[in-house]
Amino acid sequence: MADTGWHPPENQVTLLGRRGEREAIERLLSRAWSGRSGALVIRGEAGIGKTALLRHARGTAAGFRVEHATGIESEAGFAYAGLHQLCAPLLDRLPALPGPQQAALGVAFGLRAGDPPDRFLVGLAVLGLLAEAAEERPLLCLVDDAQWLDEVSAQTLGFVARRVEAERVALVFALRDSRTDPGGTELFGRLPDLGLGGLSDADARALLATAVRTPLDEQVRDRIIAEARGNPLALLELPRSAQPAKLAGGFGLPDALNVPRRVEQSFQHRSAGLPADTQLLLLVAAAEPVGDADLMWRAAEYVGIGTEAATPAEAAGLLEIGTRVRFSHPLVRSAVYRAAVPAERRRVHRALAEATDPRTDPDRRAWHRAQAVLGSDEEAAAELERSAGRARARGGLAAAAAFLERAVALTPAPPAVRAGRWPPRRPRTRPAHRTPRWSC
Structure with missing residues (x-):
């Protein structure tokens, strides 16, 4: 690799069995440092080490400004919630953007009133905001659990990641394998992709040895390694669920459940x-x-x-x-x-x-209040209906539909009133399982 003036810091903690992945992240950072922006998508099952690689990227990014966002399933109904996580620390750069872009992002983030923002303008505004922040020093954006981003945040970040070029910006997304849209194009498609598999048996044994401080029966060790299928989180967590005597003697480790469920x-x-x-x-x-x-x-x-x-x-x-x-x-x-x-x-x-302050965050307050209801509650339903209106005004049609569906469930009024709150049908832009479930 040509010397670009940037090198990963010495004495970094090494992730077992992830040399190729670490090198891919370091190449991305090196290019961004030298003025060639880029993005990387890390995919894999729960517990396979995606978050650990993001932590490694953060620890490696000496000299970079690092911003972070995490997709959360229960947040998927809030339009632009994921994007706001990432961009909120950068909003001091907003005045540097062209007026139309400032207005679009301001409406999207609820900072000002206005018509639903044009998503192309929002995407350009975010691209400009990241570029402005990177003028001072290179910028690394990390997005964990990207499969749970709200729809418009995911679309906007995908738009931005495909257009960063000479802005000294690196974006790394971590998401589970199974999220695809109806047309078969994967989320954040057409971006450089890094599939994360399980550890080798040798690396799995080394990691397991760090997790188990008691004597470990050889057959039990082999069984844990086989059932964990190289999943690092499973290797660290499965031994915790067994008593030391059972680990030593080879009794009683559970079967049947998939790895993420067993780790949970x-x-x-x-x-x-x-x-x-x-x-x-x-x-x-x-x-x-x-x-x-x-x-x-x-x-x-x-x-x-x-x-x-x-x-x-x-x-x-x-x-x-x-x-x-x-x-x-x-x-x-x-x-x-x-x-x-x-x-x-x-x-x-x-x-x-x-x-939750009803003036600064009325939508999240309405959502929590709705989750606290047992049965029906007209006041809570009406509050959700108002949240749906605000979501529509920001261009978050999926979020508005999610608010209205919950409002319908809470409405004690006659059927005609309840029917009036049903969200209008619209063509799907995401698969059915992208609709947020109203739980954490």
Whole structure:
């Protein structure tokens, strides 16, 4: 590789069995440093190491400005939510954009009123915003769980990634394999693609040795390696679900479940052993997809949880709380949320609705309030209907439909009123499973 003036830092922690992938990321960063922008899509099953590679990219990007966004399934109904995560720290550059682009992005992000923005203008505005930020120093944009981005954010970022050229910008997307659109073109198609497979048996043994500190029966070790199929997260988590005596003697490891589901069960097992207040705090964090620490603590106060409840969760390696709230892996979030009983979910959503400012974030407040309802509630349904109107005004037709579908479910009014809230049918631009499920 020609010397471009950029080199990965020394003493980087090496990811087992990922030499080719690390080199692909380093080539992308080297090109961006020298003024040739680019993008990379990392695909693979849950737990296969996509997030670890994004962390490696962040740690490798010496001299780069790094911005990060994460797609969250329960956020898929909020138009431009994923794009706002990525671009919010860059909005000080907005005045440098042409007037029409400023207006389009301002309406999309709810910063100003106006007609639904033209998506081409929004895409150009984001491209310009990234280029402006990269004038100061190269910019690395990391997007994890991109399969859960809202529709317009995914389309816009795909548009931008196919057009970056000489802006000193690198974009890396991580997403699961199975997301395809109805026409068969994969999400973020026509971008350089990196499929992530399982570790070799030798690397799997080395990783397993770091996770198990007790004597490990050889047959049990081989069984774990075979059942994990080279999935790094499974290799780290499956031994946690077995008692040390069973690991040593070869008894009792579970069968039958697929790897992501079994890993999720391991996370459920770990969280279930924590104090009750800590479990409730984890549920508040799981139900609050934005990762806003202040909002989480306000909601925690509503349900009577103090800050000391966080310590066991952090010690267990499940949660990190700083200015943002981060789970150690997306499967932790889903494990915590799925394990909670419906009454507890409603309780934390009610607290989050109370903690959310109705003036600055009315749509997310309406969504949490709707999740707290048992049965029907006209006031909550009307609030969702207003959110659908705001989503339409920003050009988020899929988001508007999702709000209206939930509003219909909550409407206690006569059938004619309920029918009036049904979203109009429109041609599908995404597969049916892209419609957000109203849970975390």
